[in-house]
Amino acid sequence: MVHYGFQASSLDRILRSAGVTKGALYHHFGSKLELGYAVVEEVLRPAVLGKWAPPLLRPGNPLDAIKQILQQVITDADDDALRYGSPLNNLAQEMSPVDEGFRTRIQGVLQEWRDAIAAAVRRGQAEGVVRRNVDAGKAAIFITAVLEGGYGAAKGARAVGPLKVCVEGLVYYLEALRPRVYFRGTPAADMELV
Amino acid sequence: MVHYGFQASSLDRILRSAGVTKGALYHHFGSKLELGYAVVEEVLRPAVLGKWAPPLLRPGNPLDAIKQILQQVITDADDDALRYGSPLNNLAQEMSPVDEGFRTRIQGVLQEWRDAIAAAVRRGQAEGVVRRNVDAGKAAIFITAVLEGGYGAAKGARAVGPLKVCVEGLVYYLEALRPRVYFRGTPAADMELV
Amino acid sequence: MVHYGFQASSLDRILRSAGVTKGALYHHFGSKLELGYAVVEEVLRPAVLGKWAPPLLRPGNPLDAIKQILQQVITDADDDALRYGSPLNNLAQEMSPVDEGFRTRIQGVLQEWRDAIAAAVRRGQAEGVVRRNVDAGKAAIFITAVLEGGYGAAKGARAVGPLKVCVEGLVYYLEALRPRVYFRGTPAADMELV
Amino acid sequence: MVHYGFQASSLDRILRSAGVTKGALYHHFGSKLELGYAVVEEVLRPAVLGKWAPPLLRPGNPLDAIKQILQQVITDADDDALRYGSPLNNLAQEMSPVDEGFRTRIQGVLQEWRDAIAAAVRRGQAEGVVRRNVDAGKAAIFITAVLEGGYGAAKGARAVGPLKVCVEGLVYYLEALRPRVYFRGTPAADMELV
DNA sequence: ACCTTCGGGACACCCCGTTTAT
DNA sequence: ATAAACGGGGTGTCCCGAAGGT
Numbered sequence: 001m002v003h004y005g006f007q008a009s010s011l012d013r014i015l016r017s018a019g020v021t022k023g024a025l026y027h028h029f030g031s032k033l034e035l036g037y038a039v040v041e042e043v044l045r046p047a048v049l050g051k052w053a054p055p056l057l058r059p060g061n062p063l064d065a066i067k068q069i070l071q072q073v074i075t076d077a078d079d080d081a082l083r084y085g086s087p088l089n090n091l092a093q094e095m096s097p098v099d100e101g102f103r104t105r106i107q108g109v110l111q112e113w114r115d116a117i118a119a120a121v122r123r124g125q126a127e128g129v130v131r132r133n134v135d136a137g138k139a140a141i142f143i144t145a146v147l148e149g150g151y152g153a154a155k156g157a158r159a160v161g162p163l164k165v166c167v168e169g170l171v172y173y174l175e176a177l178r179p180r181v182y183f184r185g186t187p188a189a190d191m192e193l194v
Numbered sequence: 195m196v197h198y199g200f201q202a203s204s205l206d207r208i209l210r211s212a213g214v215t216k217g218a219l220y221h222h223f224g225s226k227l228e229l230g231y232a233v234v235e236e237v238l239r240p241a242v243l244g245k246w247a248p249p250l251l252r253p254g255n256p257l258d259a260i261k262q263i264l265q266q267v268i269t270d271a272d273d274d275a276l277r278y279g280s281p282l283n284n285l286a287q288e289m290s291p292v293d294e295g296f297r298t299r300i301q302g303v304l305q306e307w308r309d310a311i312a313a314a315v316r317r318g319q320a321e322g323v324v325r326r327n328v329d330a331g332k333a334a335i336f337i338t339a340v341l342e343g344g345y346g347a348a349k350g351a352r353a354v355g356p357l358k359v360c361v362e363g364l365v366y367y368l369e370a371l372r373p374r375v376y377f378r379g380t381p382a383a384d385m386e387l388v
Numbered sequence: 389m390v391h392y393g394f395q396a397s398s399l400d401r402i403l404r405s406a407g408v409t410k411g412a413l414y415h416h417f418g419s420k421l422e423l424g425y426a427v428v429e430e431v432l433r434p435a436v437l438g439k440w441a442p443p444l445l446r447p448g449n450p451l452d453a454i455k456q457i458l459q460q461v462i463t464d465a466d467d468d469a470l471r472y473g474s475p476l477n478n479l480a481q482e483m484s485p486v487d488e489g490f491r492t493r494i495q496g497v498l499q500e501w502r503d504a505i506a507a508a509v510r511r512g513q514a515e516g517v518v519r520r521n522v523d524a525g526k527a528a529i530f531i532t533a534v535l536e537g538g539y540g541a542a543k544g545a546r547a548v549g550p551l552k553v554c555v556e557g558l559v560y561y562l563e564a565l566r567p568r569v570y571f572r573g574t575p576a577a578d579m580e581l582v
Numbered sequence: 583m584v585h586y587g588f589q590a591s592s593l594d595r596i597l598r599s600a601g602v603t604k605g606a607l608y609h610h611f612g613s614k615l616e617l618g619y620a621v622v623e624e625v626l627r628p629a630v631l632g633k634w635a636p637p638l639l640r641p642g643n644p645l646d647a648i649k650q651i652l653q654q655v656i657t658d659a660d661d662d663a664l665r666y667g668s669p670l671n672n673l674a675q676e677m678s679p680v681d682e683g684f685r686t687r688i689q690g691v692l693q694e695w696r697d698a699i700a701a702a703v704r705r706g707q708a709e710g711v712v713r714r715n716v717d718a719g720k721a722a723i724f725i726t727a728v729l730e731g732g733y734g735a736a737k738g739a740r741a742v743g744p745l746k747v748c749v750e751g752l753v754y755y756l757e758a759l760r761p762r763v764y765f766r767g768t769p770a771a772d773m774e775l776v
Numbered sequence: 777a778c779c780t781t782c783g784g785g786a787c788a789c790c791c792c793g794t795t796t797a798t
Numbered sequence: 799a800t801a802a803a804c805g806g807g808g809t810g811t812c813c814c815g816a817a818g819g820t
Binding site: 089147 | 197201283339342359360366370
Binding site for chain 3: 807808809811812
């Protein structure tokens with residue numbers, strides 16, 4: 001399914017490659033859609049939140065935590081990630097206009113992801129390490145959207161390059177979120193990476 | 195096809211809604227794939243380049259040109275765009291891993307789009323209105339990726355909001371590309387939009 | 389399929405007339421070709437060998453056994469056989485140049501048929517009731533080819549006549565295979581049937 | 583068409599390989615069937631009769647004439663003939679049960695072929711070189727049927743062998759048609775070819 | 777009770793022989 | 799005489815239910 005998308009993935013193929021029979025599937029799920037829902041809830045949600053939530057909850061500057069996660073995103077970007085992109089994003093792009101059940105579930109995961117980021121940003125603001133005139137919710141939306149955009153571009157190009165560029169852009173953006181006193185300390189001359 | 199994706203779109207349905215018969219289609223194209231290729235070349239390419247290339251070629255500050263296009267992106271974002279996202283991006287996400295013919299064609303359009311942006315940025319650098327330590331190619335990749343990410347997020351949310359957020363982020367990013375003298379002239383206090 | 393040939397026979401028609409659905413068919417066979425292969429192996433092979441092998445294996449003069457089978461061929465030649473010819477031959481003529489799988493399977497059945505005849509002829513030679521200077525393999529090829537030719541001619545003419553003529557010719561030929569002492573005993577005057 | 587049969591031969595393919603457009607075809611023939619009819623009348627009929635009629639009309643022993651034609655049949659049996667068989671026979675086998683127009687036309691050609699043989703045989707009887715108790719019409723049917731059977735067997739086997747065997751059988755048969763005085767002159771010991 | 781084989785049609789894409797504008 | 803258009807039907811695949819074995 002990673003390869004062809006949900007709709008174009010034959011149940012027969014899925015089941016054969018999973019070593020499961022059709023009877024077993026329909027005993028548990030009842031339809032292909034419900035299987036897809038379960039994938040979102042049981043696979044994609046833990047995968048996304050497991051990567052982002054713990055670092056963001058840990059004490060310390062949340063901007064640095066995000067930067068470290070972004071670093072890991074680049075490191076983890078193996079061949080499959082490049083060829084097939086972010087599974088959550090793929091499903092979202094494909095199924096959102098088609099099936100409302102998918103859309104709401106995927107939006108739920110995305111919302112939890114953004115909420116984790118936004119909460120961390122707000123904590124940073126409370127702790128004085130993030131500029132106070134930043135809208136934490138918008139920042140979370142921007143960060144996640146740029147990442148998904150970067151995954152998509154990398155998938156299309158079959159190369160990490162575009163994803164790296166987006167991550168660099170995000171890092172630059174994150175630096176700009178620091179209070180001016182920090183910002184001054186970091187001479188603008190270092191920011192030519194964009 | 196805008197709705198269900200390429201693979202899930204029945205040819206019969208496409209033809210019926212287009213008022214075309216199967217014979218007519220297969221006289222011209224020979225396969226569903228070739229029809230898709232033609233859509234990329236004859237519809238999506240002109241749509242994308244027609245929106246971006248002319249303003250970027252006009253004399254004047256290219257950053258301002260991009261900002262104006264982005265403004266128009268928001269304005270144009272009607273219901274369909276929100277529900278179905280950027281057709282080029284949709285096709286790219288869906289078909290890139292499935293069919294190499296699609297992937298290369300779509301990457302071709304994206305490349306032309308990015309080239310137009312990069313050329314404009316370089317012209318701005320030559321004219322002294324864009325910071326010289328900026329990699330024009332990377333900037334173009336970043337801009338396009340953020341836009342596609344924003345379209346995708348808007349599509350999933352069924353709302354312009356996320357797209358607007360991404361555009362705001364891009365505007366902020368564009369301002370940061372201006373040479374420092376300009377940057378100083380624009381007080382940082384105005385940039386809290388993020 | 390008897391009527392139109394394998395390629396021109398619509399699966400839908402076959403299935404409808406057989407009271408079977410496509411799901412059932414493709415559960416067992418996977419393709420129209422494989423269904424055809426199974427027909428050759430499971431239907432035509434038993435039909436041909438069931439008619440020829442047992443009489444040829446029974447003790448007694450094999451030439452007389454063949455003559456009796458030929459007599460039965462004429463008797464069995466009902467309307468269908470006349471209109472549609474020998475199914476094995478029809479398939480062979482149609483599919484041999486088109487599909488190698490068909491060709492080898494059909495040749496296999498033909499070979500078994502010829503082998504049964506040739507073995508019987510050799511037994512007759514060992515028992516002294518068939519001329520020793522006869523090539524049993526060639527005799528088998530000739531007999532089967534004349535029969536198929538006769539079926540084809542009868543099918544084209546929509547009449548048993550040509551098949552009967554060929555059978556008469558074969559009977560004449562079989563008589564000539566008897567050792568001379570037998571041959572002398574059967575006055576040539578009886579052989580004007582040709 | 584030689585390869586796949588009439589029904590399985592696409593008009594598009596035929597026309598493309600012939601360098602003709604569809605309009606031209608339908609200007610002359612009006613349907614695929616009529617094109618097939620024309621092939622029978624204009625191509626197959628001359629081909630068959632051109633090979634058999636002239637030698638049979640020439641003065642001399644008709645049995646020897648037939649033997650010479652049979653010799654040429656073997657000589658002419660190139661690869662195509664072996665792979666695709668006798669075109670007339672192929673068409674007859676395929677189309678006789680399907681389309682009455684084909685059947686009658688093909689039977690017409692076959693009848694002319696048999697008539698030519700039968701007439702020659704009767705001339706031989708009148709001239710005393712063919713046994714008088716032979717039914718010339720039946721002999722013609724037998725000869726043509728054995729030949730078609732031999733072509734079919736050769737096509738299935740992808741080898742001349744079976745055709746040669748059938749021709750040998752026919753030669754043996756033709757010798758048996760000579761009046762006894764001739765037959766005695768040819769010691770039976772020479773006839774072990776079968 | 778759990779699972780598997782088998783079966784059911786609807787529909788996918790494609791290609792066919794043919795006819796209508798040009 | 800041609801290119802374009804026409805739909806009906808080709809095989810194969812889809813997702814799913816139902817009968818039946820363990």
